[in-house]
Amino acid sequence: MILFMLFVVTTFNYADRAILSIAGALMKDEMGLSPITMGYIFSAFSWAYVLGQLPGGWLLDRYGSKKIYAASVFIWSFFTMLQGGVHYLGVLWAIPALFLLRFMVGLAEAPSFPANGRIVAAWFPTAERGTASAVFNSAQYFAVVLFTPLMAWITHSYGWSQVFVVMGAGGMVLSLIWFKTLHSPKQHPRISRAELAYIEQGGGLVDMDKTTAKSQVNRGAKLAYLKQLLSNRMLLGVYLGQYCINTITYFFLTWFPIYLVQQRGMSILKAGFVASLPAICGFLGGVLGGIISDRLIKRGVSLTLARKIPIVAGLLLSTSMVLCNYVDTQWLVVGVMALAFFGKGIGALGWAVVADTSPKEIIGLTGSLFNMFGNIAGITAPIVIGYIIKETGSFDLALVYVGANALVAVFSYLVIVKDIRRVELKPI
DSSP: OHHHHHHHHHHHHHHHHHHHHHHHHHHHHHHTOOHHHHHHHHHHHHHHHHHTHHHHHHHHHHHOHHHHHHHHHHHHHHHHHHGGGGGGGOHHHHHHHHHHHHHHHHHHHTTHHHHHHHHHHHHSOHHHHHHHHHHHHTHHHHHHHHHHHHHHHHHHHHOHHHHHHHHHHHHHHHHHHHHHHOOOGGGOTTOOHHHHHHHHHTTOOTTTTOTTOHHHHHHHHOTHHHHHHHTOHHHHHHHHHHHHHHHHHHIIIIIHHHHHHHTTOOOHHHHHHHTHHHHHHHHHHHHHHHHHHHHHHHTTOOHHHHHHHHHHHHHHHHGGGGGGGGOOOHHHHHHHHHHHHHHHHHHOOHHHHHHHHSOGGGHHHHHHHHHHHHHTHHHHHHHHHHHHHHHHSSSHHHHHHHHHHHHHHHHIIIIIOOSOOOOOOOOO
16 A cells, blocks of 8 residues: 555656646747757756755655655645646746746655655565565656646647646645555554564564654764765766666656657647557566566575666667667657667666665665756756757757667666665764
């Protein structure tokens, strides 16, 4: 049930990030936005998301996942709803208002994925974390599968502003459900002694959210521990890998539907449905990557190899998107993108690695640092792709840029990241 709620909330999380990619095609024409302006508006979310990571991680370690996550969902949904009204301001004010509201959504969402990592570390034994992390992470693909066609239909039938209102209202209701259903393992009213013992003996950090553990609160607040994290070669390699993986993610979340409309000649409605097909493959690949990794662990393969094998193989497969530059038929383009998204899903095991490697005392802060580095890609990728499109007039070099990031991630995991193991903090 906990994993199901993580999946649902993360689905809304990514759906709200992706709204602009669906509404953007109409907004761009109505408001006269250039590709570069669109790139900056796309990136507004990630500027705030990156800046909010360390404060968000500290809040999680200080106040626990339940309260902070519930507040996060409510606030980001509220600012999502407000975006539906920017057209009333006129073009002059609508653009800065849209940037600001996207910025606020990113700031409010900052604690979400570090909270996911904390909850998985608390509720799941080591040999099940790969699958659990893959399931909640695969919600990014399910969000595209479920909500992209829905948002495209709302945009086509009722206008782009209504999609922001519908998604925002749904998220605000979800925040109340979350607050009622989430508990830490030791406080959950329906957990049995056997299940609690199974989680704890398997490496689950069942005491993580004990707010009376003053030592953990103090340790989580000290900047000296950030220095230890930033000087760890293994973690730096994981951070670089996540940045590159997220470059692929943000291409699909921002420019991919526009690529289908502008370069492949699809209608907005068709692009919304077609974009869901690669996402289905990404979802299947995401779950499969976690299952493969956990099965390798259960068969006695080292944690390092069990995590690296699907990561490297999946990312190599994702580079196939470059082949779209050499095909013309729409169905073949969609097929190649589906294969690339499938590979990216298999390789997206970064949050399992975070649960495996984070110091027990500051899992929220460690996950936030990881997410901060990873989501710098949300700033750079939309802007870089926007400039490439403006200068070249096509998406061809943009696909090469995205594919090259997958290769850099492979290099990072093979060369920079050595043994994957939990980091022990040095006393200060």
